[in-house]
Amino acid sequence: MSGQPLLIFAAKAVGILAVVLTAATYATWAERRVAAWIQDRIGPNKTGPFGLLQPIADVLKLFFKEEIVPAPVDPVLHFITPGIIMVGVIAATALIPFAENLTLADPPVGVLLLLGISALSGYSVILAGMASRTKYSLFGSLRAAAQVISYEIPMALAIASVVLMAGSLSLVDIVKAQSHLPFAITQPVAFIIYLIAVFAETNRAPFDLPEAESELVGGYHTEYSSMRFAWFFAGEYAHVVIASALITTFFLGGWYGPGPDGVWWFAIKTLFFVYFFLWVRWTYPRTRYDQLMKFAWKVLIPLGLLNILITALIKIWG
Amino acid sequence: MKGIFALFKGLWITLKHNVKNVAHNTFTVQYPDEKRDLPPRARWALRLQRHEDGLERCIACQLCAAICPSEAIYIEGGENPLDNPVSKGERYAAVWMWDAARCIYCGFCVEACPDEVIVMSDVYELATDSREKLIWDKDRLFVPPGVQPRQAWLGYYRRAEDLDGKPLEFPARLHEKEMEYARAKEEPKKFEEKKEFMFLEGEYEELIKKENRT
Secondary structure, X not given: OOOOOHHHHHHHHHHHHHHHHHHHHHHHHHHHHHHHHHOOOOOXXXXXXXXXXXXXXXXXXXXXXXXXXXXXXXXXXXXXHHHHHXXXXXXXXXXXXXXXXXXXXXXXXXXXXXXXXXXXXXHHHHHHHHHHOOHHHHHXXXXXXXXXXXXXXXXXXXXXXXXXXXXXXXXXXXXXXXXXXXHHHHOHHHHHHHHHHHHHHOOOOOOOOOOOHHHHOOHHHOOOOHHHHHHHHHHHHHHHHHXXXXXXXXXXXXXXXXXXXXXXXXXXXHHHHHHHHHHHHOOOOOOOHHHHHHHHHHHHHXXXXXXXHHHHHHHHHO | OHHHHHHHHHHHHHHHHHHHHHHOOOOOOOOOOOOOOOOOOOOOOEEEOEOOOOOEOOOOOOHHHHHOOOOOEEEEEXXXXXXXXXXXXXXXXXXXEEEOOXXXXXXXXXXXXXXXXXXXXXXXXXXXXXXXXXXXXXXXXEOOOOOOOOHHHHHHHOOHHHOOOOOOOOOXXXXXXXXXXXXHHHOOOOOOOOOOOOOOOOHHHXXXXXXXXX
């Protein structure tokens, strides 16, 4: 809490949560508009100015939809899994340094905590598919299990080289180490590995195999309806927003930028990466499953290890 | 290496489309707000025409009902009251019903009509919430007095003696097309390369010859 009065701390927490969740909600709007623009369409533009009220209409609709729970599901797991994905995503927001004095928590092992929390959302996807007890959901969760585990390794390796550069596991210290030059420039290989791995981590195209609509109906969330489906959906977009914020934190120098530093630089960089997520989704086709695994184990992990080795050697002798 | 270049090329292409469509989307017609221009002879809901003085053109001859392949037209004739005439003939249509659900929009009724009563309009928003509403009665079918008939349809079937020397008033686009065809017949060389007319080269002349023989 870093010695702040409780009230101010609570106000900050609520404010940051509201901003992140609003951003996640509007990411759905942005996804639909960007997808439409890329495909020479217009997208939702009738609900309010530029269709900006569309997410609100969507949420209202999902609230009032009938909830259908298939008979063979595991009632406990089926009930809690949509919560787990949101818990993981929301807990991660507490660790993100938005600006110099706008961080809710800065534990000295922030990076480890973050990796642990983001692994939780992987569990949510895996358990959701298992709890549904149908073939498509099970296929989705099988893929999620293999994919999330494989891609956490290159992701952690990329972060490890960043940690080596910064010499600290605290996220604030990592950003402060980039006050002159962002790690995207000094660690380009780690940056690219992280960027690729984070697409698999968030289950976004071209690595959206766990939900692969065209093969698996809805993948792990096939058997979810109404607001429980909405939790998965919101969780995915919140994950995209958080992942963009983390790329900004780890590799683009967070709140530092040319000109006056501040939270606006963080917002601009994060929004660019949210757009990048959408842009990539509507550009590339989905990879095949074996290609995905081969790429992680034969390219990204060796590359990440090599990158750590070189970084460490330079740190020692350089 | 080539593959990595292709990745960036793909991103560049989608970005170009994105930027272009944010500024101005050229393809989408936002239907209820914007409506597409229909071809001048688009065949949609029937409209029945009136004379310039407001009298109904229909004389209940039943030719349209007879030729209709899907029996979408039902007409009951009535004796035209002399003191308060409805049409200009001896008879008038007491009941005129058209079933939008049965109609196949072939336009035979327009061709069969001897008095240029029926015109196919560009009213294509025919959806309703009951089948009864798809049956149009006289009130809906007859245009209000003073409304100009749809020139493309009337002009096409109008007899030469009715024109009184006035030129046909085609809608602009159609007019251009017809004129181009006429010019092409006069100066065949100039239009030799353009083959987007109704007939291929020589086909028209052959058709005329055949007509003359029979």
